[in-house]
Amino acid sequence: MEEGRGGRLRNLFRTTAFKLSFAYLVVFATFALLALGYVAWNASRALDDQMVSTIEAEINGLSEQYKVGGLRRLIAAVQRRAGEPGASLYLVTNAAGERIVGNIEALPTGLLVDPGQTEAGYVRNGESQSLDHRAIMQIFVLPGGFRLLVGRDVEERDRLRLVIGRTFGSSVGLVVLLGVAGAWFIASRVLKRVDAMTETTRRIMAGDLDGRLAVAGTGDELDRLARNLNAMLERIGELMRGLRDVSDNIAHDLKTPLTRLRNRAEEALRTAETPETLRAALEGVIAESDGLIRVFNALLMIARLEGVDANRDFVAFDAGAVMRSVAELYEPLASEQGTTLIVETGDAALTMRGNRELVGQALANLVDNAVKYGGAQGVIRLTAARSGETLRLSVADSGPGIPVEARGRVLDRFVRLEEARSRPGFGLGLSLVNAVVRLHQGTLSLEDDAPGLRVVVTLPVDASGG
Secondary structure (H helix, E strand, O other), rough: OOOHHHHHHHHHHOOOOHHHHHHHHHHHHHOOOOOOOHHHHHHHHHHHHHHHHHHHHHHHHHHHHHHHHHHHHHHHHHHHHHOOOOOOOEEEOOOOOEEEOEEEEEEOOOOOOOOOEEEEEEOOOOOOOOOOEEEEEEEOOOOOOEEEEEEEEHHHHHHHHHHHHHHHHHHHHHHHHHHHHHHHHHHHHHHHHHHHHHHHHHHHHHHOOOOOEEEEEEEOOOHHHHHHHHHHHHHHHHHHHHHHHHHHHHHHHHHHHHHHHHHHHHHHHOOOOOOHHHHHHHHHHHHHHHHHEEEEEEEHHHHHHHHOOOOOEEEEEEEEHHHHHHHHHHHHHHHHHEEEEEEEEEOOEEEEEOOOOHHHHHHHHHHHHHHHHHHOOOEEEEEEEOOOOOEEEEOOOOOEEEEEEOHHHHOOOOOOOOOOOOOOOOOOOHHHHHHHHOOOOOEEEEEOOOOOOOEEEEOOOOOOOO
């Protein structure tokens, strides 16, 4: 149990969410430190500037007193101010550095030698001789070598720095605590969802192809990933079901021609007595073999279409011209059985971007089906027109049509309606058309033509998506 918790904890620390949250915490804490440090530095500098300004103002005032009344008046003014409570410091000494008046008892040795501003320790009147206090001081030299010192205790500044430092530390600690807690919370939620996804993928890999990733409904990146993976799993499931169906259909539908092929060969071996008889038997075997080869070629083409790059070999061409060429090809065959072939493509060029040969193959399959199942003395109508950014290509016949409940099924491979079993073919024509349409990102629909069937192919003008 402890080992499981430790592993989960290690996984939590390794998650991207935790690492990102921790990185954000470090960045935020750094900025917070810099901001608080800048505030503290500015506050301390402002306080120092204020003290220096106060000291300079007092020196100017005392200098005026000295100019008006000389040393005696200066001493009186210093004595009066030194007796007032507060942080101000005053001292007047003679040229030898001996104290005359003021509220400072002692200073560091040699401090009064150099005039100007300084910061040093001092001892107030009546206190111990240790330099426990510190002050900013301004030393001014008077005529006769007398020294005037005016200062300001920095205890308030140091107290402010201490308060800011404590606030600084507690703020940073709070930021770190909240950041770690937030990172822990976010990473825990993410890890929980990722673990659920991992468990689902394990079941799928074990053979449960119906398993799907849970979608929380928040619309975040994990939801988007789950939806895309679920769509991918749906597509894989469709392909797997299609593969099983194809395997079953191949075993079922090709068994008859293979059996017929074997029987013909066996019969030729058993009964052929003349070269002519043997030759006829071999021609029948070759014809059956050619039919099987066409079936496998169609299967290979469908497989390639379902896995090919949609932009490969795409060029601009006139779909109307392709339709007219297909109609011209099947015109003699239609005429033989008394079927009228009508082509309506208009005068304008119906230019699209795609694979010309595949679109022609798809139209040829549709016309071939219409000729086979459209009925003798019927009408086959081929139309092509542009609608916005799509082309609508349709092939309609006047035959018996396809029942509504069977229209989705006939697009699968090897599917043939029972009444069509007497016709030649293996049920791959519409599957190939559907594969070509999907390659071009279009749609295929089967509609009533009252009477007959109308197959409508809708293709985008630019199937490459450019």
